Amino acid sequence: MLxxxxxxxxxxxxxxxxxxxPPAALxxxxxxxxxxxxAALCELAAASDVVTYEFENVxxxxxxTLAPRTVLYPPPDALRLAQDRLSEKQLFEKLGIPVPPxxxxxxxxxxxxxxxxxxxxxxxxxxxxxxxxxxxxxxRDGGDLDSAWTLLGGRPLIAEAWVPFxxxxxxxxxxxxxxxxxxxxxxxxxHTDGILRVSLAPVDDAALERVAVRYMHLLLDxxxxxxxxxxxxxxxxxxxxxxxxxxxxxxxxxxxxxxAATSQFENHVRAVCGAPLGSTRCRDFVGMVxxxxxxxxxxxxxxxxxxxxxxxxxxxxxxxxxxxxxVVAPTAAERDRLVADLDHIVNQTEDLQGLLP
Amino acid sequence: MLxxxxxxxxxxxxxxxxxxxPPAALxxxxxxxxxxxxAALCELAAASDVVTYEFENVxxxxxxTLAPRTVLYPPPDALRLAQDRLSEKQLFEKLGIPVPPxxxxxxxxxxxxxxxxxxxxxxxxxxxxxxxxxxxxxxRDGGDLDSAWTLLGGRPLIAEAWVPFxxxxxxxxxxxxxxxxxxxxxxxxxHTDGILRVSLAPVDDAALERVAVRYMHLLLDxxxxxxxxxxxxxxxxxxxxxxxxxxxxxxxxxxxxxxAATSQFENHVRAVCGAPLGSTRCRDFVGMVxxxxxxxxxxxxxxxxxxxxxxxxxxxxxxxxxxxxxVVAPTAAERDRLVADLDHIVNQTEDLQGLLP
Numbered sequence: 012m013l014x015x016x017x018x019x020x021x022x023x024x025x026x027x028x029x030x031x032x033p034p035a036a037l038x039x040x041x042x043x044x045x046x047x048x049x050a051a052l053c054e055l056a057a058a059s060d061v062v063t064y065e066f067e068n069v070x071x072x073x074x075x076t077l078a079p080r081t082v083l084y085p086p087p088d089a090l091r092l093a094q095d096r097l098s099e100k101q102l103f104e105k106l107g108i109p110v111p112p113x114x115x116x117x118x119x120x121x122x123x124x125x126x127x128x129x130x131x132x133x134x135x136x137x138x139x140x141x142x143x144x145x146x147x148x149x150x151r152d153g154g155d156l157d158s159a160w161t162l163l164g165g166r167p168l169i170a171e172a173w174v175p176f177x178x179x180x181x182x183x184x185x186x187x188x189x190x191x192x193x194x195x196x197x198x199x200x201x202h203t204d205g206i207l208r209v210s211l212a213p214v215d216d217a218a219l220e221r222v223a224v225r226y227m228h229l230l231l232d233x234x235x236x237x238x239x240x241x242x243x244x245x246x247x248x249x250x251x252x253x254x255x256x257x258x259x260x261x262x263x264x265x266x267x268x269x270x271a272a273t274s275q276f277e278n279h280v281r282a283v284c285g286a287p288l289g290s291t292r293c294r295d296f297v298g299m300v301x302x303x304x305x306x307x308x309x310x311x312x313x314x315x316x317x318x319x320x321x322x323x324x325x326x327x328x329x330x331x332x333x334x335x336x337x338v339v340a341p342t343a344a345e346r347d348r349l350v351a352d353l354d355h356i357v358n359q360t361e362d363l364q365g366l367l368p
Numbered sequence: 369m370l371x372x373x374x375x376x377x378x379x380x381x382x383x384x385x386x387x388x389x390p391p392a393a394l395x396x397x398x399x400x401x402x403x404x405x406x407a408a409l410c411e412l413a414a415a416s417d418v419v420t421y422e423f424e425n426v427x428x429x430x431x432x433t434l435a436p437r438t439v440l441y442p443p444p445d446a447l448r449l450a451q452d453r454l455s456e457k458q459l460f461e462k463l464g465i466p467v468p469p470x471x472x473x474x475x476x477x478x479x480x481x482x483x484x485x486x487x488x489x490x491x492x493x494x495x496x497x498x499x500x501x502x503x504x505x506x507x508r509d510g511g512d513l514d515s516a517w518t519l520l521g522g523r524p525l526i527a528e529a530w531v532p533f534x535x536x537x538x539x540x541x542x543x544x545x546x547x548x549x550x551x552x553x554x555x556x557x558x559h560t561d562g563i564l565r566v567s568l569a570p571v572d573d574a575a576l577e578r579v580a581v582r583y584m585h586l587l588l589d590x591x592x593x594x595x596x597x598x599x600x601x602x603x604x605x606x607x608x609x610x611x612x613x614x615x616x617x618x619x620x621x622x623x624x625x626x627x628a629a630t631s632q633f634e635n636h637v638r639a640v641c642g643a644p645l646g647s648t649r650c651r652d653f654v655g656m657v658x659x660x661x662x663x664x665x666x667x668x669x670x671x672x673x674x675x676x677x678x679x680x681x682x683x684x685x686x687x688x689x690x691x692x693x694x695v696v697a698p699t700a701a702e703r704d705r706l707v708a709d710l711d712h713i714v715n716q717t718e719d720l721q722g723l724l725p
Contacts, residue, residue: 018681020677021663023681037375037396272626272673272676289676291673294651311643312644316550316644317647319634321377322377322378
């Protein structure tokens with residue numbers, strides 16, 4: 012989707028990806044190499060006016076290799092801070108952005124002491140390389156301590172108090188090279204098993220949005236950021252609490268292709284290439300339903316003109332995001348009804364997922 | 369743009385194009401061959417589930433080669449009829465769609481006799497292979513007869529009475545395999561030297577639009593059409609007169625990428641692939657300004673968030689369409705002001721066009 016946006020702006024893309032047939036190969040030459048392959052990184056830098064990245068498990072060292080050899084955005088520091096849940100939370104705290112109570116857990120003794128402080132339930136998380144709910148364990152009572160430690164122990168960990176949140180939201184912002192900033196409307200996100208299933212925009216709460224936009228500006232300016240950044244937040248009884256940020260375009264912003272004047276993808280390309288940002292104004296009421304593991308035939312043949320299918324051209328695999336459907340409707344109620352219908356179709360095919368490789 | 373739409377729907381594209389570096393090569397494998405190269409056509413057919421075309425000077429024979437070997441849309445007959453201004457007008461007449469007065473011109477004597485009937489000014493046109501105003505000559509008085517004949521004589525010609533039109537409009541429609549049909553809002557088009565410069569949508573005239581939509585349905589159903597079709601019309605004192613139709617996505621519909629729920633490109637792909645059509649509902653007030661010969665630096669660096677640049681990645685050449693800018697604004701007045709500004713920038717650089725190859 013980034014590649015399409017770049018091509019429409021007249022750019023030619025080249026990709027570095029360790030996968031065999033990455034979707035990006037459809038829109039440009041691909042250097043197949045690991046992210047830490049110096050020769051490949053140098054080849055990419057030499058061939059490019061600008062390099063960007065859109066996966067937060069790219070090693071920061073790769074960016075350090077690229078930085079002196081090309082123009083590189085977003086800044087490596089943003090990735091470095093986002094990769095460790097501790098530095099991420101410390102950044103939030105430094106900026107006065109509230110976070111759920113947390114403790115560092117480096118040993119089993121730490122874990123026991125931490126849970127004594129935080130109480131049940133608590134969430135034990137690896138500090139690094141979490142993705143789509145992986146590297147997390149919800150500790151509901153004392154009986155879960157052993158399982159949690161067996162699964163995750165030995166790596167740098169963090170424990171967080173369970174936030175009894177009303178809903179999860181995200182705010183996506185873009186910052187241009189000249190420091191000008193735009194944000195898309197606040198988006199509500201629904202997860203199952205740690206994987207985003209549904210996004211809905213805009214969230215009809217101007218006060219909440221104002222706070223989220225302020226946090227976004229604090230982050231973007233602090234990081235001297237260029238590109239698109241996503242901030243995930245919990246809406247709790249105590250207001251907005253920051254969960255994490257991602258220095259990239261985000262699944263919860265895929266709806267901006269149809270739903271906003273300029274998509275997150277186009278504005279990311281504009282920003283990193285030094286162009287001015289496009290309008291982030293929202294269109295009607297938008298929903299996004301992820302297609303995970305397989306793309307149901309009923310979705311592919313969907314006769315509803317208010318929906319748009321995006322098929323990433325990936326091989327089906329259980330738990331893999333293969334595409335999404337965007338819904339644009341003139342009222343929130345109509346959007347919600349459509350999203351519920353789509354979600355129902357997707358859930359009906361869940362049983363088939365066991366058959367997938 | 370068709371390729372991007374197809375990829376987003378999960379399709380893989382392969383192109384046949386005689387050009388050295390066609391823009392399509394960015395999004396798929398390209399067979400470089402002439403349109404009448406049977407071996408290349410067979411290769412394309414063998415490798416494809418569906419074949420479509422989007423240039424009306426593709427020879428009908430090429431479609432006849434493809435048709436028995438693959439699924440081919442739009443139907444070859446639509447192209448055949450569109451390629452000859454005489455058969456095109458006869459089709460309009462058969463369907464009761466009014467056309468400007470015209471006469472067949474096969475000799476210089478025909479020309480003199482025709483002009484005596486039609487009066488001055490009249491437009492002499494080649495029946496085939498016209499494009500962007502090429503193959504046309506406006507005969508303003510008797511002194512133009514020789515020049516017109518020298519330039520165009522010897523080919524099958526047609527002469528048309530000059531229509532004192534108020535404005536030119538186009539209607540774009542899509543028809544799915546099951547016969548269901550959708551049209552985008554009526555669009556006003558402004559040409560200079562036969563080349564489309566500006567399109568504006570929607571045209572605020574419901575009565576006019578109803579007539580245009582009716583003509584579109586007549587055409588689509590008569591042709592048993594599948595895909596996107598464009599009908600260009602003159603708005604004259606005598607109502608709507610058909611100018612020509614194009615069996616393809618159209619420059620006057622490029623605004624649908626940002627301005628409509630589903631673009632002409634996506635609906636063309638949906639139609640030819642047997643998928644249901646997406647909504648053609650329009651967003652706010654939309655304008656499109658073509659970038660011809662060169663893309664001005666001032667346009668590339670345009671800081672206006674209501675505009676989106678599309679750069680086709682073509683080599684600059686005088687008279688060549690290299691890209692376009694779409695404007696989406698909340699009011700018609702704001703849209704018109706923006707379009708005028710853009711047009712001004714484009715016109716200012718016209719003088720440079722003489723320097724182009």
